[in-house]
Amino acid sequence: MRHHVATLLWRALLAAALLCGIGLLPWLSRTDPALTVVKARSADRDPTPRVLSDIRAQLGLDQGPLHLLGQWLGGLPRGDAGRSWLNGTEVTPSVVQALGVTLLLVTVALAVAAATAALVCARTLWLGAHRRLDGRRAGGGTSAMLAALPEFLTASVLATAVGVQLGWLPALGWYGPRWTVLPALALGLPAGAVLGRLLDDLLPGAFAEPWAPAAEARGLPGRTIAAKAVRRCVPALLPNLGLFVVGLTAGSVAVEQIYDIPGLGRTTLQAALAQDLPVLQAGTFALLLLAVTATGLAALAVRRLDGRALRDGALGSLHRPRRSDRSALPLVYGGLLIAVVALGLLRDPLALDTDARLRSPSWNHPFGTDALGRDLLARVGHGALDTLLTALAVSVTALVVGVLLGLLPRLSGPLVDTVNAVPPVLAALLVTAVAGSGAATPAISVATVSWSALAAHTSSLLRQEHATLHLTATRGLGASRWYLLRYEVLPAILPPVTRHALLRLPGVALALASLGFLGLGTQPPAPEWGLLLAGNQPYAERAPWAVLAPAAALALLGALAVSSTGGVRWPGRRARVEAG
Template structure:
């Protein structure tokens, strides 16, 4: 059995190694792929005032060995890795490996704190379902509260800015700048862990009712087993379906916490990668990317091992009941209420001029004349939120639909997509945008391509995890025994069970997609001022959050409303399926 497992895992290991090599080589060729002069980029990073004369650029090329070509540079860098030598920084001249390991250590500590906060938050989101399910009153269950939907859609940089300014500066309860001990980790961990925990909690809350409706749970209830024991076993039944996404969160919180690390001045790997990417400091960028790829492979392996330990025998024997049968669920608030409120805000904003400047009314608080206040240039925030809705919603919806389609298709091929999703997730967002730009060029579609290139990974991981469990169900084995073809099994059994939770997952990530598109504006891609795109409004008004919090809270509230609409609308997917089966 062990030899068979090793033989089965060998192609996956080879595929993972190929992907890592392609990624590292792509990073090493980044300046040449993007057709920029690395000597000029390095000069600007070293000294913005120094004139880029041909003599100065030639000296930099000679110093860095750029004349030898990218293949020679990449080969020399790879040749030093077995000796623990990742070269020296093109900007500072310091050894790369100690700097990357130090940054990785800081990011791992921050990730550990964020995961602790996420676990507590997820437990709070699922508490009601666990209590009702354990008490055998599942018919009373309501979907997770709207508050968790709002929390899951909050951008981490907005949460970090509010916590830093209010809790750290104004109240002085906790330090808000630096990285000197456990107290300095609290606010950054809250900024990262609260949204992540809300998202994981909602995904877990989506699975728990199916576990409580399984025969073992019903039999335990009939025998009078204590509700807490049933709840613990239900968690054990559901957690394996989320472990791949948890692994993606671990890597994302390590290398993707760029905004939080910048706000709190944390010397982490995300911040280091951002600086190296913008300066095209290839040795640092290659070492940081390789560290994240190795971390992604290790975390992915641990997630698969944990899943096998939790429900491995049932997966092997095909003894699982289906976890995705329809269960009674009533949304706390109709999606039409949130949709109507969002539509009313957009309609009110469309009647105003989003570009009208009034320098005498800068950062005015909300009033009858300006219900959402004004920004730093005296422009009406309500008008800008309303006019930015069309671009924000249209592009975000298109990208989310493309990511869902890719995620489901690739998730149905777990051996192929598993290592690919881990590798893609290990790429910091800023680096992913630069790589897509280098390959596809800069244009109107570039931001959408860049976000789609990474947004499919968590959906594919979710699809693969659910597929693995669904294939081990008893009803699938029975249907196969009755002569159903693989295509019939896929169409009538597997997809109806897998698609609803993955679709709800995609809807929950819709506001985050909108923010990711806006974040590319910092790279000269996507929406640029004076565009009223929502994410750009957030970034423009963030520096004034202490003096005029309404300017940043208005687009954040619009994104949260979008998330509430998406989540409550997604809750109807399973109910529609339930009505069809009972018809």
């Protein structure tokens, strides 16, 4: 009971700190909120001293940030989140309506994700049900590339190819069921592929447990054995599934912006850029409530499914040593990516040729040209080094922090919920307010939020491993905590979490560059991959190659990162492959 009270207080403290930080955002960044509001209301209006004075008086800015923050917090128990600084409307109804739109979109996206995860795991389920697994993952290269595509990229490609070029589905607005398809696919396909890969990582361990051959010997059909294997693995994934629900809501910022959907993500983004604090605080508060609800339901589901086994230490380990995957796919993808970068480095990424604007791919310009006549191959090649090195550094940092905090679940659990509810754009604004804008701002911002999913994965695996039979027996023989951590727990946790981090590497790369496009880091004309995607998006109908060229480069990076996960295992441990 005392532990639950402490956890609730810790969650409340973190949520209050985040909301207070947002309430102080203009003053932390040393900007005049009245000037920002004037520009957001009308870009053509002259911000004279009298106009600014009237705005300050209207919004109560002269009373100071602490008074405004206390006034906003005082209205929350009554359901009053204040009025928008931009249009004067009540915040609560608009945020609730935006949250409803986003939840509908996320619900459809989760259905897409479930179907995608089932397809990713279909081959492994079939092989396991027929006792043909050899200790290696059976997932294919298509899921590797799909799992690596972040929402912004998937949304851009679908809007360009399906919505604009083919005209099969509407790519703009929110007017009915047909308008949910493309954004739901953009959110659900990558999320489902990641969940599918994580489930695919657990299934061989489930099929290798003693119950599987016993079930086959009793004559149970293969589909029943496969269903029981999924049931055995689901509890280990539920904490990540809860984070995915919140992550989809926060990640829908870019998707809602691209498809012009009036959801919570787009509302929060616009409020953050315009420093409309009441709307921004209410949107963040809604995300925090959603995070607490989703993770709480996930915890209840885990207790319902595996509660007795977790308490009695009667589980088997799903993460036994296995064979390394010596596929040649990483060499193929790596060779292609190196070739693209090397050819691009031989060209000038800043050379302008206004007579060659938006040229289609040719021998002179293999990837075509952009709106200023610059060679896209050159820009992709030169943008690769900074993008990839920074993304790798951020991913390694997120992995280390995620594992360390994940091994301390009582400390990290509430922190994960809070951090996971913060969109990267909002994190970048907070970092910019404290540390100032610069080339390092995107890296710090993405690193601040990207560790949370890895910490949740680590905590989930730790909880499962602590309840395994072999760990209970080893502990009963007098093994120390250090021995258990070094020789039993870490070998079971680090390989799957490292593979998870590799799955997220391409998304980190695009998140870094996308923040630069919003003016929170590296600026044009730097050839960042995210800048190329976002900058060329307005020309997608006339010149689809301008978007597809950096998208293809990112897909290669994703395929390389995800296909490399097959060789990740604990050094010095040999796989114990079950007999078929």
